[in-house]
Amino acid sequence: MSGTFIGMPAFPKAAHEAVRDTTLRANLRHATHTIRDKRAVAVAELADWAELREAGKQIKTETLHSLDTYLVQLEEAVTAAGGTVHWAADAAEANQIVTDLVKATGESEVVKVKSMATQEIGLNEHLEAEGIRAYETDLAELIVQLGEDRPSHILVPAIHRNRGEIRDIFTSEMGKWGREAPDDLTDSPVELAEAARLHLREKFLRAKVGISGANFMVAETGTLVVVESEGNGRMCLTLPETLISVVGIEKVVPTWRDLEVFLQTLPRSSTAERMNPYTSTWTGTTDGDGPSAFHLVLLDNGRTDALADEVGRQALRCIRCSACLNVCPVYERAGGHAYGSVYPGPIGAILTPQLRGTTSEVDASLPYASSLCGACYDVCPVAIDIPEVLVHLREKVAGQGGKGHRLEKVAMKAAGWVLDHPGVLAAGERAASKTRALHPRKLPGPGARQWTESRDLPELPAEPFRDWWKKNRT
Amino acid sequence: MKQNSRARVLGRIRQALLDAPPSPEPARDYLTAHTADDEAVILDLLHENLADYRANVHRTTETDLPALVAKLLDRHGAQTIAVPPGLPIAWLSETTARQHHDADSLLTPHELDTTHAVVTSCALAIAETGTIVLDGGPGQGRRALTLVPDLHICVVRAKDQVVGSVPQALPRLDPTRPQTWISGPSATSDIELDRVEGVHGPRRLDVVIVTR
Numbered sequence: 001m002s003g004t005f006i007g008m009p010a011f012p013k014a015a016h017e018a019v020r021d022t023t024l025r026a027n028l029r030h031a032t033h034t035i036r037d038k039r040a041v042a043v044a045e046l047a048d049w050a051e052l053r054e055a056g057k058q059i060k061t062e063t064l065h066s067l068d069t070y071l072v073q074l075e076e077a078v079t080a081a082g083g084t085v086h087w088a089a090d091a092a093e094a095n096q097i098v099t100d101l102v103k104a105t106g107e108s109e110v111v112k113v114k115s116m117a118t119q120e121i122g123l124n125e126h127l128e129a130e131g132i133r134a135y136e137t138d139l140a141e142l143i144v145q146l147g148e149d150r151p152s153h154i155l156v157p158a159i160h161r162n163r164g165e166i167r168d169i170f171t172s173e174m175g176k177w178g179r180e181a182p183d184d185l186t187d188s189p190v191e192l193a194e195a196a197r198l199h200l201r202e203k204f205l206r207a208k209v210g211i212s213g214a215n216f217m218v219a220e221t222g223t224l225v226v227v228e229s230e231g232n233g234r235m236c237l238t239l240p241e242t243l244i245s246v247v248g249i250e251k252v253v254p255t256w257r258d259l260e261v262f263l264q265t266l267p268r269s270s271t272a273e274r275m276n277p278y279t280s281t282w283t284g285t286t287d288g289d290g291p292s293a294f295h296l297v298l299l300d301n302g303r304t305d306a307l308a309d310e311v312g313r314q315a316l317r318c319i320r321c322s323a324c325l326n327v328c329p330v331y332e333r334a335g336g337h338a339y340g341s342v343y344p345g346p347i348g349a350i351l352t353p354q355l356r357g358t359t360s361e362v363d364a365s366l367p368y369a370s371s372l373c374g375a376c377y378d379v380c381p382v383a384i385d386i387p388e389v390l391v392h393l394r395e396k397v398a399g400q401g402g403k404g405h406r407l408e409k410v411a412m413k414a415a416g417w418v419l420d421h422p423g424v425l426a427a428g429e430r431a432a433s434k435t436r437a438l439h440p441r442k443l444p445g446p447g448a449r450q451w452t453e454s455r456d457l458p459e460l461p462a463e464p465f466r467d468w469w470k471k472n473r474t
Numbered sequence: 475m476k477q478n479s480r481a482r483v484l485g486r487i488r489q490a491l492l493d494a495p496p497s498p499e500p501a502r503d504y505l506t507a508h509t510a511d512d513e514a515v516i517l518d519l520l521h522e523n524l525a526d527y528r529a530n531v532h533r534t535t536e537t538d539l540p541a542l543v544a545k546l547l548d549r550h551g552a553q554t555i556a557v558p559p560g561l562p563i564a565w566l567s568e569t570t571a572r573q574h575h576d577a578d579s580l581l582t583p584h585e586l587d588t589t590h591a592v593v594t595s596c597a598l599a600i601a602e603t604g605t606i607v608l609d610g611g612p613g614q615g616r617r618a619l620t621l622v623p624d625l626h627i628c629v630v631r632a633k634d635q636v637v638g639s640v641p642q643a644l645p646r647l648d649p650t651r652p653q654t655w656i657s658g659p660s661a662t663s664d665i666e667l668d669r670v671e672g673v674h675g676p677r678r679l680d681v682v683i684v685t686r
Binding site: 055066087137139194221230261275280282 | 488489499523527605641644645650657668674676
């Protein structure tokens with residue numbers, strides 16, 4: 001999917017267009033408010049939520065600080081259990097590894113479990129170009145794939161679509177990919193889910209190759225964990241003969257026991273459930289149960305750049321629950337597409353610029369796609385201080401220059417000199433008060449014009465405060 | 475190229491962590507369980523949470539189990555059932571449904587698709603989350619068995635298979651075995667974040683708790 005994001009406008013422009021789409025805003029408002037309230041209830045059930053959150057933070061931090069050790073341990077355990085481990089430094093390498101593995105099986109189609117990592121590297125597009133068809137099997141991913149659309153949410157990629165739109169997509173597109181939607185399909189979610197079940201079942205039953213990501217990888221045992229709801233994950237992990245999992249290197253946790261924290265915090269944070277309907281765990285291969293060949297592709301693709309940033313590396317603690325999207329006032333209004341990345345919302349605003357760098361206009365604009373209200377930090381189950389990282393990345397973007405930032409520096413330098421010279425300041429204040437009738441409501445010129453486009457300039461008082469104080473209080 | 479990438483990624487990680495302070499052992503100040511250590515309380519909680527996520531929950535005794543299994547299969551019109559290796563023969567002694575034993579020759583995915591139901595035991599059940607865990611042990615079968623047929627009847631032994639919480643469950647499970655944790659029938663929240671039960675996995679889950 002990532003290929004379709006190339007050439008996206010910067011966040012302010014994309015968001016400006018998105019907020020005018022009233023259907024989109026209504027869909028997002030309805031969905032995010034529903035899940036927001038449910039999450040609060042699910043979290044309140046656990047008296048030790050704060051302690052679980054702190055433990056999750058510390059486990060992930062400790063893992064990241066010894067990441068090389070844990071990855072080598074994981075590799076040994078997976079290999080000992082009959083799996084094969086591959087390392088990919090970037091998206092191109094990962095895509096090539098997966099393509100070669102699929103071609104070696106002689107198959108020309110694969111079934112896929114929803115995976116952020118494979119979206120990030122644009123795997124589907126790469127496979128398509130190599131003559132391999134990838135079928136997305138998660139309901140929301142299916143809606144996105146059939147609608148030739150882009151995902152807009154980490155957990156629910158089709159959150160921007162309402163039930164009526166989904167019915168229309170199923171009716172017009174399913175037949176082109178396989179089994180058609182029933183003639184009398186309505187927009188009831190139950191019927192839509194049933195249509196997806198029928199459409200995908202034939203693909204599951206004949207699939208020879210499955211592709212997945214993973215929510216966790218356990219270093220000490222070599223166990224992979226996939227958390228899901230629909231059962232499409234189980235189908236892809238169980239029925240094919242070959243399973244290929246593409247997983248970011250930051251998904252490792254040291255011990256089997258560590259899952260006791262994340263299997264409590266992840267479901268409640270993401271779908272507001274005590275536990276998601278299905279969790280699958282597997283260690284290498286098992287005779288007579290599931291795929292006979294298992295490949296794990298460990299993906300860097302910018303993660304080590306984020307790891308090198310002392311403040312920014314905390315973003316790698318993320319367990320992709322998407323609670324921060326659901327509470328974010330900016331996400332609720334702008335929607336996921338405006339972020340120009342498969343990782344939207346607050347976490348995307350700190351993750352994408354670190355994975356991709358800030359050379360493009362859209363990536364440099366992402367740290368500013370926030371009001372710094374801090375709601376994202378409050379709900380994060382691994383306590384990522386997203387506002388802190390946003391401010392840190394803003395400093396970096398400002399530091400790399402650009403026209404606006406050079407003008408800002410000149411203005412700040414001048415202001416600094418004035419504030420250091422009280423006489424000059426007082427004279428300036430008096431002059432400003434005397435001429436206030438002549439002041440424009442908007443400022444001209446680059447930088448200043450953009451600033452005042454959506455903000456009024458403050459009105460100046462009739463006389464400076466210091467003059468008023470002298471007259472009235474001394 | 476592969477060997478080269480491994481060295482590159484590990485090298486980058488070590489470079490990135492040059493200034494990273496050593497991290498202390500994570501603090502685990504959270505609770506081991508949120509429920510009193512009382513068998514009756516834990517059973518009621520399991521019952522309640524399974525039902526909350528739309529599993530059908532029943533309680534019976536070892537003696538009455540075969541009749542209940544037969545009744546549940548009948549209720550759903552199941553005429554064919556997949557039988558995992560190691561399932562106690564007595565459990566199916568009263569049903570007239572045709573039995574496919576998944577033993578020497580394994581059922582193909584298409585054969586499983588035309589099989590109406592599967593009856594299994596479990597490794598463990600977790601009360602706080604309303605979860606049953608299968609690990610491929612006796613009476614549970616390989617993972618596909620409990621995935622493709624539309625009805626799953628799972629028998630839980632109250633006396634030694636129910637724990638209160640997730641932290642109590644993990645030490646009792648063997649990570650080298652493939653596991654499936656099941657909390658209610660398959661579901662989706664993908665349409666407007668409303669929960670709908672019944673997508674790709676079994677649309678009906680009947681959990682039978684066998685008490686003394």
